[in-house]
Amino acid sequence: MTVGTAPPRLARTARTAKRKGPARRRLMPHLVGWGFVAPATLVVVGLALFPAIWALWLSLHDSDLISSGEFVGLDNYREMVHDPALRDAAWHTVVYTVLYVPGSVLIGLPLAVALNQRIRGIGIYRTCVFVPYVTSAAAVGILSNFVLDPEFGIVNGGVKALGLSRAGFLQDPDQALYTLVAVSLWWSVGLPVVVYLAALQDVPRELQEAALVDGANPWQAFRNVTLPQLRPATTFVVIWQMITALQLFDLVYTTTKGQPLDSTSVIVYYLYEQAFKQFNAGYGAAVAYALFVVTLVVSALMLRRSAGGAAGARS
């Protein structure tokens, strides 16, 4: 083996030694490799890892966005525990997440199953469901203020025509958060649908048909054959939508700005206000870090649970 490969390698080295020198020749593939990956890697790492460390440093200082401030140790983190506005924002975020994530699965999955059938015009149906996803938060905000206006909005027009009393929607402190959940689901359920559609196309049709031939009804075939195969897709959807929900900001900014009566103030909105309106940059960084850690822990728990569940199903 060594004997077999030695001569050509020697010959090559000898040839290139005259031109470039063996060291340079040996370095070449590494330089080419880094030449390919370095620009993108530098941008990504430079704009993420480096600021992430900086944010940690900031969270230990009482920076006001102008000066870096004094070192205060864990004071910012301690302050979070005693901040009633943050506690409210965290609670609103939890309520929103707890409704939005299951909603994404419970609406996304049946829709994807329906859109996976081979019928005429299925492309048009698919497009309709996904189209809101490409609309911006600003556009969705203006649109929902228009459609859901308590007095002039078309939805209340319909509600009144049915003889029911008008709803306040985004202007009622008791309804605003739930209205935001509904608008968000309309806006973004296209993503879970696409993920489930992709997963459904990998479930072999023969498998389902075999179950039907064996006497299972369509629901049993779906429940016992298709659904277990969709587990990884569900894990992805749940984690992705949870991260999205915990980071809710744009829609709040373009509709309620945290109002009425702070009933839609969520964590990221609160942290934005703290850092860039009240100039409590150190405190804002601490809140961001806490949110990051919570997100990581919850994601890890979900991944572990789903892996454990899959192993359990297999055994």
Add this chain to the structure above:
Amino acid sequence: MSGFMAAGRRRDRRWMLHVVLVPVAVLFAAPLVWMVLTSLMPDADLNRLPPRLLPDHVTLDGYRKVLTENDYPRWFLNTLIVSAVAVLSHVVLCSLAGYGFARLRFAGSRAGFLAVMVTIMIPVQLLMIPTFLMFRMLGLIDTLGAAFVPWLASAFGIFLMRQFFLSVPPELEEAARIDGCGRLGVFFRIVLPMARPAVATLVVFTLLGSWNDLIWPLIAINSEDTFTLQMGLSTFSGTRHTEWSSLMAGNTLATAPLLIAFLLAQRHFIATMSFSGLKG
């Protein structure tokens, strides 16, 4: 015989599916259709009870107003510049890096890829305060550069392209290399044209993200002639909340480019989701 019956039953069920899907499709599309209709109605028709569903007569007043009475054209141009730079840079840098990580062997490639993947976990909210401070030091705040620099490349883009190149057999490139093409030559002449579905998906996601970005421009930009479209629209809606026709005209114009891009790239989407392993 039983085949006939099965086919008959299936056709029945298909008919039922339309009954379910038509209202669903209407529910999702109607607000956007109404957005376009509203942009063509005179304000007088909109500010009355109950509001009109269909215009009596079509008018382009909303479009005229939104394009002449404020900085809207400027915001549109700003966003166009930001998104064009973002998409171009994203496609070139992320495909180069994705190809490098998938195909080339070099010292530190694993560590490099790992560093990139770790950043996927870090949320924007954590980064925005230090990034703001960093950009202020670099003199980028309140310029269009502040809006597009974070979009030059992304971990998601690198990952997507790497997954794509891993799913393509390397024989074709090897043939081209034997024919005397250099690494870069092979990349631009053979590899990139082959990667069309992945590139299409990357273009749409980058366009979507950079065009619709709101929180970062809100932080990094504050003078009105550097506003992006989304910033402009959301401030505009606060000050002129009864001029629905021009608001909706602005909305329609801001949504149209993304809609067109999405419709063009749509057929590549689900395929890309499959090979990238995004579904889990």
